[in-house]
Amino acid sequence: MELRQLYYFVKVAKKEHVTQAAEELHVAQSAVSRQIHQLEEELGVKLFVQKGRNLQLTPVGQLFLKRAEAILADLERAVIEIQEFMDPEKGEVRLGFPHSLGISLIPQVVASFRKQHPNVKFRFKQGMFPSLIRDLVKGEIDLAFISPFPREHEQVCGEVLLTEELYAILPPGHELSNRHSIELIELKDETFVLFSEGYSLRPIVYEACQEAGFEPKIGFEGEETDTIRGLVAAGMGVSLLPEMALFYSGTLQPVKVRISAPSVTRTIGLIHRKNEKLPLVAKVFHSFLLRYFLDYNAKREQ
Template sequence: MELRQLQYFVKVAGKEHVTQAAEELHVAQSAVSRQIHQLEKELGVELFKQKGRNLQLTAVGQLFCTRVESILKDLDRAVAEVHEFLDPEQGEIRLGFPHSLGVHLLPVIIAEFKKRYPNVKFRFKQGMFTTLIRDVTEAEVDLAFISPFPDHHEQVSGDVVLTEELFAILPPGHPLAGESEITLHQLKDDKFILFSKGYSLRPIVLHACLEAGFTPKIAFEGEETDTIRGLVAAGMGVSLLPEMASYHNGNLAPTRVKISAPKVTRTIGLIYRSDDKLPLVAQSFRTFLLEHFNVKPCPEADK
């Protein structure tokens, strides 16, 4: 059994089509078909079955694919660790992050880090709270910024790097837009524009409104901070956004007002797998971040 056979098999399983797999692998279709046939012959089983114009994994093929994918990930990790051992300042960091941090925080952090380690490469993956947890636990990324920071999770550990205040975001013509600060209760009669279900900022805002004594009337839902800001600026409702998520570039912009009560905040953390040692280059990035935010490191990652 050859490594090339396993790589071809996983690619065909993902594409469910030999021709498309061959195109991505930059090899002839016949070469891919031959390797899959040899693999099936060696195993003594059929790994694929025909379904229309596509190929579908058989039951034993699905089982085999899960194992092979894990093996190939471990092999990629081993090769990366060898490269990092030879030169830890030229490795690659796989970093996950939520959309709200990609507007301002992430570009600033990466730019500062690249001044110190100019040859380090980054591979980014954006996601929601649950998908970022999954990406870390399944080794799709080495590290992930996440908000809120998960206080208890068996498979991930990390560090709270920042606690950020949320502000009221109001249309420019709103009666309270000229105030220096307001209470959240003063917005009880307004329509709210919130993030869709699954986004971590949504429950933070809902909980804050309940703490202020009311249930918000939801007019619209969005999936990006730019959408939330744009709808608020257009007078469609009000919202709450973290300071970093309230940056804007266009002419149509909402007004940001401080909330005096209740105090609404979110934690931002950096997480990694609890049962796995960070690659050297990722550990360098973590150390840089803790120094940048003046945070005492969590000891688990250094074991």
Template sequence: MELRQLYYFVKVAKKEHVTQAAEELHVAQSAVSRQIHQLEEELGVQLFIQKGRNLQLTPVGQLFLKRAEVVLTDLERAVVEIHEFMDPEMGEIRLGFPHSLGIQLIPQVVSEFRKLHPNVRFKFKQGMYPSLIRDIVKGEIDLAFISPCPEGHEHVSGEILLTEELFAVLPPNHPLAGEHAIELQKLKDEEFVLFSDGYSLRPLVWKACLEAGFTPRIGFEGEETETIRGLVAAGMGVSLLPEMALYQTGPLQPAKVRVHSPQVTRTIGLIRRNTQKLPSVAKVFHKFLIDYFAERQN
């Protein structure tokens, strides 16, 4: 069994399509098909079945995928650890974060860190709350910014870095757009633009509305901060967003108004897998982040 066969197998399993996998691997489709066929012959099992134009894993293929991913992840970490052992300043940090932090926070902290450690590389992975925790547990990323910070998790530990206020975002021509601060209850008759299920900001907004005495009417749902902000700016409804998600310029921007009753906040934490020691370079970055946010809280 060759390592290349495992790489090809995992890629085809993820893409569910040989042609797309070959394009991403930058090899010929025939080469991918040949390696998969040889792998199946060596194992004596069928890993895929045809389903329309796509390939679908068989039950034994699903089992093999889990093991193959572990092998490849461990190998990747071994290579990184060797490089770090030779020179920690040349290592790679695998960092996860939700989309809403990618606008301002992540570029800011990475830029500051790179001023001190210019040769350290970063591998980013964006995701929702459940996927970030899963990636930490599986060892696919070293550290992850997450909101809220999980408590009492069996495999994940972390600490809160900061608490951030959420603002009401309104269409520019909304009657309340010029107010300094409003009670959330004043938006009870509005249609809300919310994140889809699975995004941590959705239950925060929902809970705040219930505390204000009403159930929000959902007009639109989205999966990215830019979508929520753009729909609100276009007059499609109102929403609540953290301040760092509002650092944008352009012709179509919503109005930002502070909410004082109830005040709505979210915590942002940094998590890691508690059953495995952090790589040297990730440990340096972890300490940098703790100190960085501690200084800004004082």
């Protein structure tokens, strides 16, 4: 079965007339008749019956028309997607990122990019470290912000975009909340509110506490920065969060205090599949991000 036969069949079905279909297709009437005949022979059924001077679909022809139209529609969409894939001004960026970056960073970056490339679309996928790696390797996304940055990986590679400081967050009125900075060891007797297993910030906080000389007592767990902040603000414990996760508003909020020792940071990187070319639109976005964070880090150091 040839694609041309499907085109001819659908056109004849719509026009109910071989001559009119041939005129719209800009081919000879005999060519259309021949392709329809070959299609019927291959399928082993009659798709049309003569009704006066017109052709009418048989019941099986009506069934086949629905499938043929769906096939041609899918093909048309595929062609459009390929054209968008090859056009950096019309394509779609498939981007993954952890929840903590979705509060302010991702909206800011995307808004800034779309000022220069207003026709580019985005498809977002949030996830934890393992799922972002998996989605990238499977080809479900093209680029991913990730933390911590995977220094060595067989299937993905990328660049560190920035290193971000983590702050202690304390309930309002906590005895240390009026301090400019504290040492992490000062929280050794506190109950900690941490991210659940699988979230990248959990081992960062846990390892920092161990470096400070104690095992954190975990009282509550959450899966979003909003939850962690809310539980701490409600007096359920203390925690550590990156500065980027502390842009918030509302009446009930924790107090952030800088940690003087040990230094607690997280790396944020941008990764893509190793040894594979990015789609043009993703490549343009990738280049934009490298320039964006070069300026971003320069401003932070001023």
